[in-house]
Amino acid sequence: MPDLKIIEGVLSDRGSKYAVSGGPVTSRAEADALVKALKRKKKFAKATHNTWAVLLPDGPLKADDGESGAGMVIVRMLERVGLENHVVIVTRWFGGTKLGGDRFRHVQSAVRSYFDELGIDLQGD
Incomplete structure (x- = not known):
């Protein structure tokens, strides 16, 4: 079993619930x-969405899993802290109310919680 860290109950908004998970990987196959x-x-x-991203030596990989644009939010946060070879997965269970742009802030909050758990400081926050 791969080294998988799961943080449940990161946040909830209008019925939608979020979790964040991740672990070290060195390839697309390992991320998958x-x-x-x-x-x-x-x-x-x-879950409604399991959005993920990873920075590999040959470039970033991401999957929105129906949450359009969310993978790029994760990529940007990984780039910001320089975390390579580590996939981060943000899970959302849809609660029945559309969140609009707030969903991107929630993805950021979930990734921030994951970084906190790893002891990674987001500069400028």
Whole structure:
């Protein structure tokens, strides 16, 4: 089993709930395997979105999983702290009310919680 850290209950807004997960990877195949391992947990398999991103030596990879633009939010945050070879997955369970632009702030908050857990300081925050 890959080294997968999961932080549940990061935040909720208008019924939508968020979690954040991640772990070290060195390739697209390893990133896919980590996302797949997360989705083996029934709760995460039933999530509306499992958005993820990773910075690899040959460039960033991301998947929005239906949450358009969210993967790029994660990429930018990874670039900002220089965290490479580590996939970060933001999970959202849709609560029935559209969040508009707030959903991007929530993705940022979830990634920030993950960085806090890893002891990574976001400069300028």
